Amino acid sequence: MDWSGIDMPALERELAALRREFHRYPESGWTEFRTTARIIEELEQLGLDVRYGQAIHVPQQRYGLPSAEKLEDCWQRAHAETKRHDLLETMRGGYTGCLAVIEGEQSGPTVAIRVDIDCNEVEEDRDAAHRPAAEGFRSEHTGCMHACGHDAHIALGIGVAKLLCAQRHLLRGRVLLLFQPAEEGLRGAASFAAAGHLQDCDRLFGLHVGLMDTPVGTVAASCRGFLASSKFDVTFHGVAAHAALAPEQGRNALAAAATAALQLLDIPARADGLCRVNVGTLHAGSGRNVIPAKAVMQVETRGATTEINAFAEAEAARICEAAAKQYGCTCETVFMGSAGTAVCDAPLVEQVLRILPAVEGVETVLPEVELAIGEDITTLMAAVQAHGGQATELVVGMPLPTPHHNGSFDVDERVLGIGARCLAALALHAR
Ligand SMILES: [Zn+2]
CATH class of the missing domain: 3.30.70.360 (Alpha-Beta Plaits)
Structure with missing residues (x-):
């Protein structure tokens, strides 16, 4: 993989800092106000045209919205945590998440990459053995914690944008980056799908960190058994x-x-x-x-x-x-x-198996991993597959001393660079 012109160690440090920042200010489904504002700031710094607010949602398809009081309380809280009140204004009432298009310099397919951005309603451990507590980035929000690694997903999603913007001359086609709210409870994808964002999408890649207890460097090219x-x-x-x-x-x-x-x-x-x-x-x-x-x-x-x-x-x-x-x-x-359930597309998975072994930090690529969970990426996969597009969900493995959704869950930050490079490589090379 040619990442010439990119200072990879510096990028990895930057992604770790971003992950820690998102970890510190976790927001649950439909209340990701500060989170979304921060993502928009990062994407706009890259010169990307970012879409957000009411314009990217179908209001009635935002399922499982919290109460109006909770939405308002969280929205007020976000005002104390960002200077971008202009951005918050567009999201009032639970219009969170954003998307951006990266246009390549050559023509080609439209590739969508989706990361989820919400946290869990879990109280984070204070124990000194828990690294976020020991190193000062424990959750500032009572009863909220990134305990599923979506803080890592956001950071590596921004990493993909940085890598692809630097490689635009090699990019054939366009890349649609989706930062989806409210994945927990399977609530957020329907609105994005109904809004038609995936209408012209040829390929869709999702990614989850963890889910497999493996050494860092193991990546699965697809998932089986979505319930x-x-x-x-x-x-x-x-x-x-x-x-x-x-x-x-x-x-x-x-x-x-x-x-x-x-x-x-x-x-x-x-x-x-x-x-x-x-x-x-x-x-x-x-x-x-x-x-x-x-x-x-x-x-x-x-x-x-x-x-x-x-x-x-x-x-x-x-x-x-x-x-x-x-x-x-x-x-x-x-x-x-x-x-719904979904099946990853075999021809696309074959491409992933060919492309990923050349990605820095990837040591083992597994064809698939068995899940027994729901993940609303399946709603987006169905939207892409409905018009003949192909989709798959990757898993970037890491050691899991504690399970997901647990108060002492933590992310091995090496997955940030690996995940970002995998998704960027697929955007550049999957046909
Ligand atoms: Zn998750």
Whole structure:
């Protein structure tokens, strides 16, 4: 790989500093206000035309938005953490994330690269054995932490922009860089897909750090076993009444929800693949002597295929309706997020297997790694594959002393340079 003219050690130091900065100010899905502003600043310094705010979203397709109060609190918080109030103005109400196009000097395909930018709702460890705590870049935001490595994804995404801007004379076609909000809970990709950003895209690459406990230098060219999943909140509405004086006038929403919960857990297994349903929370009622008028539960379904997940979701809807009816209640379902399963395209994976061994820092390239998680890159993959484009998700391995989404999760910063070089090399050389 020819990176002549690029001071790679300096770039790696810069990416590590950026990763630490993003780590220090983590923001959860749809509240990535400071994060997005910082990304825009970095991209604009490269002379890139960056798009952001309402213009890049389809408002109704932003799933699982936090409450208006939370959006506003986080937005206010961001004002104290950036001078770019002009940028924040465009994102108010949860219009986070951004995208930029890098035009090559020669003609060729359109390659999209997607990184996710949100954090987890996890409290970060304070222990001195936890490097961010020991070295002064522990989260400043209570209850928020980059515990899935998306801070590394942002930094290496900026690294890709820096590498490609320096190599523009070699770039054939154009590269679309997507900094996607709200990946956690599978909430953010739908809005980007619905906005049509991937309409003309020939190739799509995603990347996740970790996920494989390996020495640094191991990269997987694709993932297998993305689970399709849907998340939704079901609210049962009944009628409150005095539990002793007029119980017959009440309609018991708690009874309807409890019945539904038990029935949901009984959705049958499938012969053709994994099928999972979980009722994660159930909150109901207002007082001991009142017939409960309201119950809310958080439900998720998962399936080995998009069809199995759709089956579980449809069964869940039927069961909730029936249980509501049984108790004279009504129910409404609010969709909070979803992703289908997806298959990485074999011809593209073959190209990745050919290109990556020449990338500095890459020692072993695996054809694929098995996942058993949902990742909403699948929504973007489907958008690209729908018009004949190809897509794959890479995994850049590193040692994992603690699991993802844990308060002492940490990133081996060597993956920053490796990840950035891999994605830049694919943008330059995949056809
Ligand atoms: Zn993640």
